[in-house]
Amino acid sequence: MPRYSTEPIVVSVASGILPEGERSRRVALTSFPPLSKRVSVPLREVVCYECGQRTQVPSAALSAICSHCRAHLKMTDVEIKSGSQRLTVRTLGDVTVHADAVLSQLSVTCRNCYLNGRGSGVYRCSGLLKVSCNNRIEGSLQAARMEVDRGVELVITQGIMADELIVSGRVSSRVVSRKSVVLRRGAELIGACFAPELIIEQGAVHRGEWHQVRPD
Numbered sequence: 741m742p743r744y745s746t747e748p749i750v751v752s753v754a755s756g757i758l759p760e761g762e763r764s765r766r767v768a769l770t771s772f773p774p775l776s777k778r779v780s781v782p783l784r785e786v787v788c789y790e791c792g793q794r795t796q797v798p799s800a801a802l803s804a805i806c807s808h809c810r811a812h813l814k815m816t817d818v819e820i821k822s823g824s825q826r827l828t829v830r831t832l833g834d835v836t837v838h839a840d841a842v843l844s845q846l847s848v849t850c851r852n853c854y855l856n857g858r859g860s861g862v863y864r865c866s867g868l869l870k871v872s873c874n875n876r877i878e879g880s881l882q883a884a885r886m887e888v889d890r891g892v893e894l895v896i897t898q899g900i901m902a903d904e905l906i907v908s909g910r911v912s913s914r915v916v917s918r919k920s921v922v923l924r925r926g927a928e929l930i931g932a933c934f935a936p937e938l939i940i941e942q943g944a945v946h947r948g949e950w951h952q953v954r955p956d
């Protein structure tokens with residue numbers, strides 16, 4: 741226990757009233773700081789995966805409560821390995837599907853997702869979805885940004901929805917984009933594409949119709 745001892749003070753005036761400066765200093769020491777200065781934890785804005793509304797959470801926390809719907813939100817990163825029993829993953833953190841995984845009927849809701857192994861199912865990512873392994877996905881993919889690596893063959897039965905899609909491999913899917921679809925050199929996209937902008941680099945191919953839609 742720290743010892744508490746009062747500080748003697750000598751006041752130059754006979755009234756005993758503290759001088760203005762000293763009085764303010766002592767008031768400040770014993771008062772709560774104003775509300776605006778009290779928050780010192782860094783916050784992160786997230787979209788609640790239960791109600792879909794934006795809410796602020798401490799960025800270093802492992803879980804948080806949505807300020808709108810009071811849902812308990814997980815914020816930890818999740819690794820999905822071969823033989824993993826967890827087929828439904830909901831987190832505000834990142835998800836990695838390991839290279840040795842062969843899984844189906846996954847339901848993944850997360851920030852960034854790294855698909856290094858085979859994982860068929862439904863993906864909803866508020867950030868990046870990166871596919872680095874051949875996959876046949878019976879389901880759909882949704883992400884702010886999606887990247888398909890060079891040499892990867894990807895088949896998606898129920899389509900891709902991505903603000904931005906960057907393909908360096910070979911993708912068979914219907915694509916709906918809010919910003920742009922970029923087919924890098926040597927890439928191939930098979931399927932209808934709805935996007936404000938479709939960029940086909942030299943040597944890349946799009947087989948299917950392009951419907952130019954207005955950006956949001």
Ligand SMILES: [Zn+2]
Nearest residue numbers: 788791806809
């Ligand atoms: Zn919520």
